[in-house]
Amino acid sequence: MHRTGALFGQFETLEQQKDTASLGMWIFLVTEVMFFGGIMLAYTINRHTYFHAFAMGSKTLSLTLGGTNTVVLLASSFTMAMGVWSAQVGKKKLLPVFLTLTIVLGFVFFGIKYVEYAQKFHHHLVPGRNFDITYCVNNPTRCEDMSAEEIKAERVELEEAQAADPDLNAHAQLYYSAYFGMTGLHALHMIIGAGLLFWLLGQSLKGRFSPEWNTPVDLVGLYWHFVDIVWIYLFPLLYLIDRHN
Amino acid sequence: MADHEHAEHTEHIVPPRTYMIIIFSLLCLTAATVAAAYVNLGPLNIVVALVIATMKATLVVLFFMHAKYSPKRTKLVIMAGIFWLAILLFMTLSDYASRVDYRGIRYPMTQNIALVPSPRA
Amino acid sequence: MSTVSTTMGEPALKLPEKHYLNASYGIRSWLLTTDHKRIALLYLASVTFFFFIGGFFAMMIRLHLLTPSGYLLSADTYNRMFTMHGVAMIFFFLIPSIPAVLGNFLIPLMIGAKDLAFPKINLLSWYIYIIGGCFTLYSMVSGGLDTGWTFYTPLSTVYSNSAVAPAVVGIFITGFSSILTGLNFLVTVHTMRAPGMTWFRLPLFVWAHYATSVVMILGTPVVAITLALAAMERLFGLGFFNPAMGGDPILFQHLFWFYSHPAVYIMILPSMGVISELIPTFARKKLFGYHFVAAASLAIAVIGFLVWTHHMFLTGQSTYAALAFSFLTFLVAIPSAVKVFNWTATLFGGSISFDTPMLYAFGFLGLFLIGGLTGLFLGCLGVDMHVHDTYFVVAHFHYIMVGGAVMGYLGGLHFWWPKITGRMYPEWLARIAALVLFVGFNLTFFPQFVLGYLGMPRRYHVYPPEFQVYNVMSTAGASILAVGYLLPMIYLTWAAFYGRVAGNNPWPATGLEWTTASPPPTENFEVTPVVTWEAYDFHNRPELGLDVPGTPSGVVAPAHGHD
Numbered sequence: 045m046h047r048t049g050a051l052f053g054q055f056e057t058l059e060q061q062k063d064t065a066s067l068g069m070w071i072f073l074v075t076e077v078m079f080f081g082g083i084m085l086a087y088t089i090n091r092h093t094y095f096h097a098f099a100m101g102s103k104t105l106s107l108t109l110g111g112t113n114t115v116v117l118l119a120s121s122f123t124m125a126m127g128v129w130s131a132q133v134g135k136k137k138l139l140p141v142f143l144t145l146t147i148v149l150g151f152v153f154f155g156i157k158y159v160e161y162a163q164k165f166h167h168h169l170v171p172g173r174n175f176d177i178t179y180c181v182n183n184p185t186r187c188e189d190m191s192a193e194e195i196k197a198e199r200v201e202l203e204e205a206q207a208a209d210p211d212l213n214a215h216a217q218l219y220y221s222a223y224f225g226m227t228g229l230h231a232l233h234m235i236i237g238a239g240l241l242f243w244l245l246g247q248s249l250k251g252r253f254s255p256e257w258n259t260p261v262d263l264v265g266l267y268w269h270f271v272d273i274v275w276i277y278l279f280p281l282l283y284l285i286d287r288h289n
Numbered sequence: 290m291a292d293h294e295h296a297e298h299t300e301h302i303v304p305p306r307t308y309m310i311i312i313f314s315l316l317c318l319t320a321a322t323v324a325a326a327y328v329n330l331g332p333l334n335i336v337v338a339l340v341i342a343t344m345k346a347t348l349v350v351l352f353f354m355h356a357k358y359s360p361k362r363t364k365l366v367i368m369a370g371i372f373w374l375a376i377l378l379f380m381t382l383s384d385y386a387s388r389v390d391y392r393g394i395r396y397p398m399t400q401n402i403a404l405v406p407s408p409r410a
Numbered sequence: 411m412s413t414v415s416t417t418m419g420e421p422a423l424k425l426p427e428k429h430y431l432n433a434s435y436g437i438r439s440w441l442l443t444t445d446h447k448r449i450a451l452l453y454l455a456s457v458t459f460f461f462f463i464g465g466f467f468a469m470m471i472r473l474h475l476l477t478p479s480g481y482l483l484s485a486d487t488y489n490r491m492f493t494m495h496g497v498a499m500i501f502f503f504l505i506p507s508i509p510a511v512l513g514n515f516l517i518p519l520m521i522g523a524k525d526l527a528f529p530k531i532n533l534l535s536w537y538i539y540i541i542g543g544c545f546t547l548y549s550m551v552s553g554g555l556d557t558g559w560t561f562y563t564p565l566s567t568v569y570s571n572s573a574v575a576p577a578v579v580g581i582f583i584t585g586f587s588s589i590l591t592g593l594n595f596l597v598t599v600h601t602m603r604a605p606g607m608t609w610f611r612l613p614l615f616v617w618a619h620y621a622t623s624v625v626m627i628l629g630t631p632v633v634a635i636t637l638a639l640a641a642m643e644r645l646f647g648l649g650f651f652n653p654a655m656g657g658d659p660i661l662f663q664h665l666f667w668f669y670s671h672p673a674v675y676i677m678i679l680p681s682m683g684v685i686s687e688l689i690p691t692f693a694r695k696k697l698f699g700y701h702f703v704a705a706a707s708l709a710i711a712v713i714g715f716l717v718w719t720h721h722m723f724l725t726g727q728s729t730y731a732a733l734a735f736s737f738l739t740f741l742v743a744i745p746s747a748v749k750v751f752n753w754t755a756t757l758f759g760g761s762i763s764f765d766t767p768m769l770y771a772f773g774f775l776g777l778f779l780i781g782g783l784t785g786l787f788l789g790c791l792g793v794d795m796h797v798h799d800t801y802f803v804v805a806h807f808h809y810i811m812v813g814g815a816v817m818g819y820l821g822g823l824h825f826w827w828p829k830i831t832g833r834m835y836p837e838w839l840a841r842i843a844a845l846v847l848f849v850g851f852n853l854t855f856f857p858q859f860v861l862g863y864l865g866m867p868r869r870y871h872v873y874p875p876e877f878q879v880y881n882v883m884s885t886a887g888a889s890i891l892a893v894g895y896l897l898p899m900i901y902l903t904w905a906a907f908y909g910r911v912a913g914n915n916p917w918p919a920t921g922l923e924w925t926t927a928s929p930p931p932t933e934n935f936e937v938t939p940v941v942t943w944e945a946y947d948f949h950n951r952p953e954l955g956l957d958v959p960g961t962p963s964g965v966v967a968p969a970h971g972h973d
Contacts, residue, residue: 054525054602056938064527064601070363071593074370075631081374082635082665085381086650089661092385107323114319118345122312125303125353132302172647214649215656221648225639269354273346279319280338284326288334362600373628376715381664384719387728 050257069263073270087222094215099286100205101219110283113156120149121272128265131258143245150238177216233271240264301358311352318345423911425832429929444529450515460502467495472885478875488871489556496559508680512822513619519923520613522604522939527597539587545580549573563651563662567643582637585630592626606941618683621707625672633669671718681818689753690946691919692768693760697946699752706745713742723794739789766840770821773848777813802862808855828916832929833909847894853887918954
């Protein structure tokens, strides 16, 4: 089946093609909802059973970094939506600008994530052989990125949590399984999204998108917004457990 | 042609002003959820957090993803996704919530089990 | 292209000059095709290959079970045999079979479209299936898998010494093939129907695949994430399902069965769709209660998602939760029953011909009935306490999967073989094969109901000596069943090259696919059809050469010209 211009051979009209593509992307996003839903269920059950371990784990995350990432992703959704708008109204020069902004914000997110992950590895908070929730409290010199007050606060939190849950270390591993599982899956989806954005950027610089045909921009936009929605849920679920204590 | 309702020939272009209102609302809600996390609401903390997150998600879906201006079929697909996620979560949780063993101890009881290191670890 | 013998003075039929099979030649034209019909044949080859693999493991199981004390295989090896039989058959044969072979081939034809909505994604689906298959094959040859196809934790994630990780990764990957196929079908049915092809003129085969696709889309991602987490646990020590780390095996079971129960509807709904095509055609009568059958397909898809916990009745559930799920399980049987009633009602007053596809349809009706009813036995809490994890369950699901799904698959293959290849299979040989299959099947699996009721557990490599006679019957039946499978593989292949040229509509049947050439041209229709008739409407289709149906004397065009 061959193409005539933008129209693929199996379709009769551009409108049918656009309608089809859009429905396809929405259905794909529903599959993604169920995909993340599974790990959300695992999270829910474990958080309920091991609340103290989850609260402890949550407090070892940096609210500043997590909150910044949330703002960054929301802003990237805004720039993406503006990108789609540019294509829809035919502002062909503006589209690459918004796409670039979205990509940049995406990379800021990756950068912050990298810092967070590196910190976890350094602090022995990765599930596996040397996981140790007490590492920084017992070896403050090894966790030089934490200030003395932070270590002191963490020691208090740790003692409270250990009193409530004698097997805190094992259960905290479950928190970190959820943390790495959920944010890792999310980051993987963002990397794919970033790849799609680069491709879109390239195409937009060639002026390929117009008010008559801008379906790829629209579809990548839908995907990117979905990835943002996942983070909208991940942020409170992972970073905001029991913060008032 | 099949099933084209009012697809894109009445494509509603959302103006940038709407997007700006939405992003501003999203940022406010983010601040709200962080603030709420510092208030001790007991079991309601998680409820408030999820409600705010759902409000943010709804704004993104309706306006950034144009669901408000999409055909009914799109709305049906979205509802189906949410409904099915609800089935997964609620029916599983209802099984967990209703489990008790013969001693009357709520499930899961692993907090009382001595932990054995995994042989593959 | 060529003529074959004429019968009884009918004009000699010729294959069309150009069709999808000779449109281009060479391996690249097949491996890089985006034609849904060619992709269907690619799938046909692959699922048949995995059917052989699954069949081999079945043979090993049955041979081993000839004696009570396990003369052939060790316990460990036996575990690997039944596991790999299940994995190969479920994920690589049953789930793809009808949708990926018949669905892919027929849906665009049945709705009057040139192709599916996303032809390249269709090809990608096949490649994903193959890659997943390779991972699983690797698992099989590097020692196999002994956890059962259900991968219960922590055996699968911690304690098993078998090749769990490659198999889990393989099934994970293949799941995406299923998701993309379902996505393609859903969008196609929504947006690609020809003018006049309204929802309620669609063949019920399409409705069945629509419902199947809903299940694929909503269920498969959950098993994907479950297997991903299980793989993470096995490879990297994450602990969600491992009690030693505070994890919970019941969580795995919930996540696993949330998909795997609807998966059985993925396996049976397409087969029901085939039956809905076969029965009106061979009874020469409109399907009774079209709207009810369409609604029943959707009802099965939806209610099927609410019952998964019936696989977990013996895991310490509260009685109240179990009661609720038992009730829902009974509820899901209702739409299936509606369909069986409607198919039977279609037969009443029809002009029935016993061509091979109809023989398979009859086989389906009887065997699915037994399988479905025994499902109700299992859904009943008291009975399930007794027969859970026994051969009763094994017999139940084989009646549905083999007696139901595979019969539908074979019936469909025979029915549409003339459309796919342009040539007819040998009718008498096919009828004999269908009967052999039916006899073999019942001899294999009916004794297993008895065994299960008497208490023989499943997945055990030894059994009490008093059960031997039933096991021997079962193995004998399996050897007959094998012949019943081999025969069609041989003669269908032969017929594809040397069978009698069939013409556009040899049966005749009322679907849109029969209005185009056999084999169809690459773009399916010379001109986009405009549909003005209802489904299964034998009355208003004078071009089919039929008189008023329902009166045997009114039949003008016999099915094969040799009755």
